[in-house]
Amino acid sequence: MPKTNLQPVWPDMTPQDLSPEQMALAALRAEIDSVDDQLLALFQRRLDIAARVGLAKDAPHGPHTKLRPDREQTVLSRMLARAEPGYADAVEGLWREIVGWGLARQGQLQVQVWAPTDPTRAFDGARHRFGAAAAIRMVRDPQAALAFAAEGRGVAVLAINTDDPWWLGLRRDWSSLSVFDGFGQTGGQPTSLAVGKIDPAALPRGRSVIVTAGGDAGDGGGARRWGLNTHHGWTLALTDAALTPGDAEGCVGAIG
Known part of the structure; x- marks a missing residue:
């Protein structure tokens, strides 16, 4: 797992320092962050369209x-x-x-x-x-x-x-x-x-x-x-x- 995905969760730790449970949690949180970014972009796009409506x-x-x-x-x-x-x-x-x-x-x-x-x-x-x-x-x-x-x-x-x-x-x-x-x-x-x-x-x-x-x-x-x-x-x-x-x-x- 890239260190960049871990930094928001455990900024001072490397993959070698994490337990399997912590690694799994970090992966899930990184997935949520990715989904949040997509939701934000789509929501703002919808608001722009609503204004045009x-x-x-x-x-x-x-x-x-x-x-x-x-x-x-x-x-x-x-x-x-x-x-x-x-x-x-x-x-x-x-x-x-x-x-x-x-x-x-x-x-x-x-x-x-x-x-x-x-x-x-x-x-x-x-x-x-x-x-x-x-x-x-x-x-x-x-x-x-x-x-x-x-x-x-x-x-x-x-x-x-x-x-x-x-x-x-x-x-x-x-x-x-x-x-x-x-x-x-x-x-x-x-x-x-x-x-x-x-x-x-x-x-x-x-x-x-x-x-x-x-x-x-x-x-x-x-x-x-x-x-x-x-x-x-x-x-x-x-x-x-x-x-x-x-x-x-x-x-x-x-x-x-």
Whole structure:
């Protein structure tokens, strides 16, 4: 083994001074260093490309945010399909961070989180979803967070397991906003929703989020519904039905 590979591990020793175990460890550490060098070069290359994407013709523009949940969903699904099953959680966490830092090359994402009950769950869900590159802070007023998102300044993450029916405004006051993700799952259902000025064409593929009058029963067409919250005869729910945001069915977004 060349002495140069040993110096970072045992700088004052020669191969003749090392035990077989130390030699094996030095070889593994040298291999890790080589892989790290390759990862660094590829990561920086990806960041450069992400910055160019922000300037491309098909990048988000106009009144919508730069977020493309559909693209993020495609990237993550592709990586998870290629990953070894035992590494799936690690791969998902890593790619969330990679995508987040790539997005930051187009400007830091601002996230406001409102969760009067169990705020840690909502904050951790937002951090996992948007990564360390995002600027995330807790706020005390869901309407202020919605106004912040409606101005296109960032996104809001709002708890739905509360007595505040802020979600009713998605059909009226905040109709320019769309739900594009949900996390903090309890019993398989989200406890917080991510809301922003998302291009409807960029929403993820998955269950639609609806705000409708009535309960959470199916519509008779075979599409199932899962109720998330209710208020004075109105229901926030998920559905398998293929709906378009803003249509007559009360669709206000989608969760991948």
